[in-house]
């Protein structure tokens with residue numbers, strides 16, 4: 039049998055019917071290799087079926103299960119109990135919902151609303167380059183692709199946006215800004231003017247204070263601030 | 275319980291897409307492109323279409339590049355026919371294989387970030403069962419974006435749909451289809467955040483809800499893949515097809531079954547048993563580690579049964595090894611970066627240095643809602659349901675028959691998504707706004723009332739876990755009459771139990787418990803159809819393997835149709851397998867007969 043830990047979870051709760059908020063404490067006997075989503079499921083199964091949380095793919099590819107654990111935004115599916123204990127050097131974990139959209143219940147936030155930020159940067163190719171003369175795909179060298187392919191890995195989990203010191207005020211946020219950068223660096227995008235308008239608009243990239251929290255918290259290990267820096271420098 | 279359940283309001287649109295995943299949104303983009311101004315509403319259970327399960331697909335999308343001097347669409351067509359164990363429909367295979375490359379180019383021109391060759395062209399990798407010259411040698415046919423091809427596809431069709439102004443409604447489920455005089459006129463949906471029912475009336479409805487294998491203990495599928503739309507179809511008196519064909523992917527990471535893509539073996543990874551022997555050489559001497567999935571999954575279980583597997587203490591599960599240690603660093607870092615990170619994070623092994631523990635994981639449903647080659651839903655082996663379409667994993671046209679080749683699903687989403695979108699555009703020419711549906715009581719109100727009023731001692735987790743263990747053990751990779759009869763009996767009990775589970779709260783707002791119990795009932799219903807179909811098919815074909823009937827039998831050269839308007843009131847039907855390539859007697863037609871399947 040695997041090692042297990044007795045951990046304590048202090049979870050921020052919110053009831054949309056009564057509009058009451060409170061912190062509820064759960065003690066869980068959890069095997070070391072459980073993910074935090076498994077721990078939440080265990081609480082539902084054994085202690086409290088009303089605790090609401092969110093997930094979908096549960097392997098860090100959809101970005102539905104972002105939560106704040108001991109102050110750090112992360113994906114609940116990615117944190118194993120043993121890693122949580124190791125990383126935070128404690129057996130007590132404070133879980134709060136992400137701060138980038140209204141809370142629906144407990145740990146579930148209205149990510150649909152957060153997505154409005156991403157929609158604003160119009161993530162499609164606004165004006166695609168004319169097709170290759172041979173009629174098939176555009177030619178893009180692996181070298182060119184490599185300059186921005188890391189940024190295409192973003193899953194819009196909004197962990198970076200939750201950590202960002204500017205997002206909550208006047209900034210579109212790191213992930214949305216990076217989505218615009220992808221198209222600025224994509225040789226197929228011809229709508230450069232419009233893209234730059236998005237980049238430098240009032241809530242654009244200059245609202246970023248370069249604290250680099252985004253790069254530190256990104257569960258996909260994307261160096262988000264690097265792409266924002268390229269935007270500020272106009273290097274694309 | 276509080277107030278009576280009611281429909282809060284009614285929305286109208288031209289096209290309702292139930293399921294904003296890869297297939298649904300490819301159809302949306304086609305409609306947007308061909309018929310600008312069409313009012314489209316697309317539904318998803320997750321918060322954004324971008325989070326649909328297509329985004330987790332890893333390895334690639336098959337398509338024959340006309341500039342490839344070696345490959346030809348007929349090889350791909352043949353591989354798909356052979357891979358299906360002679361049970362896919364040849365008209366559909368041909369159509370999909372012929373337009374595959376156009377669709378790859380469509381994706382690329384609309385902004386997908388495919389991996390590239392040194393010449394800047396779309397890169398391709400080998401995949402299981404895809405071969406040149408009718409099964410002679412490995413083909414390089416899978417177009418990919420590193421090991422996140424599905425994400426590339428999802429991002430592209432999602433962004434295109436946004437561009438065309440598709441209205442997305444997230445965090446909702448379609449709970450019931452609406453009909454008037456036999457024509458589908460939309461659906462009832464339930465919104466999670468507010469806990470409200472809405473009616474959506476549409477001229478055309480497309481079902482594209484994806485996969486359903488969450489009833490298995492080990493599964494690569496997302497939390498919401500609970501077969502909802504199959505149940506919606508069954509409740510409406512419509513048939514479902516070939517559900518007994520469940521694909522187990524050979525390499526799920528030990529534990530929950532997170533997928534380790536076939537792309538790893540495409541790049542050269544090797545399966546090994548406890549003696550580190552590359553055992554696939556014994557089971558498939560030519561294709562080896564790139565044999566089709568059903569063969570490899572059975573081989574792995576065989577190795578484990580004969581004592582050549584291993585046991586993982588932490589996860590309490592048997593497994594074999596996947597060896598990636600010999601692959602170049604460059605491959606680890608660039609081509610299979612995501613999967614390597616999954617192994618590190620979820621299993622705690624470093625694929626560059628360690629052997630990786632893997633075991634089969636329930637992955638894909640070949641069957642689904644039967645459609646013709648245009649994505650029109652069928653009411654029986656011939657008739658169609660006006661106004662109702664289906665595409666993607668939930669649909670069975672059928673490109674895969676009883677076994678799917680890797681990379682053919684993403685291909686299907688994009689090709690059949692487009693074809694279905696095209697058909698809907700045609701259909702809209704003469705379609706008028708539907709009248710209000712007749713005012714009969716909604717099935718979902720009865721279901722929800724039952725759940726909200728349940729007072730039993732049963733526990734959600736207990737029923738869920740019993741179901742998942744049962745399906746894994748008795749309706750999994752190997753099946754027998756005895757195991758299936760037992761499963762059917764237990765499913766009837768579980769179904770009864772599931773209606774007595776008391777809820778933690780009877781609030782309708784963001785009530786996870788209520789939502790999950792509705793899903794659990796769907797899973798039990800779909801499981802029953804799988805078990806019934808498996809019991810009736812007394813042969814082994816593709817992913818359906820009966821230990822008591824280990825051979826394929828010509829007597830079963832047809833698709834299984836199952837009607838189950840009430841739980842376990844089953845009627846069977848048959849749909850013939852389309853043999854149009856064989857019957858046309860063109861070049862190589864003899865290969866499209868019921869051929870022997872060896873790799």
Ligand SMILES: Cc1cc2nc3c(=O)[nH]c(=O)nc-3n(C[C@H](O)[C@H](O)[C@H](O)COP(=O)(O)OP(=O)(O)OC[C@H]3O[C@@H](n4cnc5c(N)ncnc54)[C@H](O)[C@@H]3O)c2cc1C
Pocket residue numbers: 292293294295296297298317318319320323326327328329330331332333334335336423424446447448449482483484485494495496498502503533535637638665666667668680681682683684685687
């Ligand atoms: C881990 C993994 C890797 C894979 N890799 C590959 C690969 O490399 N190549 C390949 O060809 N195939 C692959 N597949 C298979 C392929 O990805 C899927 O078959 C395909 O993505 C399904 O797409 P879809 O559009 O049909 O459904 P999905 O993308 O799953 O979308 C379904 C949509 O319907 C919504 N929905 C479901 N039920 C309801 C409801 N009741 N009401 C409203 N909305 C609903 C969902 O929320 C979602 O938005 C893989 C599958 C998995 C799980």
Ligand code: SF4
Pocket residue numbers: 101191192193194195196197198199212213216252255256257258259260262
């Ligand atoms: S950049 Fe990273 S942290 Fe931010 S949304 Fe994307 S994946 Fe999440």
